[in-house]
Amino acid sequence: MDFLTLVYLLAAFLIGTTLQSSSPPIQNETTIFSVGFLVIALSLYKKKINKIVKRVSSARLPTACGSFVVYCYKSMSDGLEHVAIVKGEIGKGKNVLVRVHSECLTGDIFGSARCDCGNQLELAMKLIEEAGRGVVVYLRGHEGRGIGLGHKLRAYNLQDNGRDTVQANEDLGLPVDSRDYGIGAQILKDLGVKTMKLMTNNPIKCIKLKGYGLEVSERVPVLTPITKDNKRYLETKEAKMGHLYSLGTHNAIY
Secondary structure (H helix, E strand, O other): OOOHHHHHHHHHHHHHHHHHOOHHHHHHHHHHHHHHHHHHHHHHHHHOOOOOOEEEEEEEEEOOOOEEEEEEEEEEOOOOOOEEEEOOOOOOOOOEEEEEEEOOOOHHHOOOOOOOHHHHHHHHHHHHHHHEEEEEEEEEOOOHHHOHHHHHHHHHHHHOOOOOOOHHHHHOOOOOOOOHHHHHHHHHHHHHOEEEEEEOOOOHHHHHOOOOOEEEEEEOOOOOOOOOOHHHHHHHHHHHHHOOOOOOOOOOOO
């Protein structure tokens, strides 16, 4: 039984059961809920099977971490260009070392110490170079976990006044994390990745990528130095967002 059939059967079961055993108000509420559930599920299903990104170009990319091949992918919905950096032959796509990295201008380009993004990207590229095979997918439009650069800077000001990274987003009326990994999953599939050793401290990212039909054979921690500037940020992500850092044991504060 495929996913689409299962969705239809579940919605029909919810509506049918309610019509047989409930009063009209409850019947109406459950019918509305069931239809809403069906719409959301079908939307996710459509997003899962529809092609939403296309490969545009590729080139050799020598870097400080090693030599790679860089691929440009273009989103077919908003025109954003995303990047995949590949080392070695993907082959049958089994157990490929992968980093799905969210764009962070302040961390990746300017070396901001407020987060660990730039350090994680550099470490991921070094680990892939050492392994001789792997992929970094660099997703644009994920700045500030999806809120954009301007809002992220506003959130920084709130954090400097005592709010944590979660509270700051909420104070601005913005989602804590609105990132979607559908484009990243399609890029990985286009490159031939089937199962991966995912470099992340975020177990939820593993779950989201699995939802797009990829298999995560192993979660590889990406632990970078804790500083006085990013310590609270990392503590908040561990306490409120489920990230795994083992803050008491890895990398001394400097």
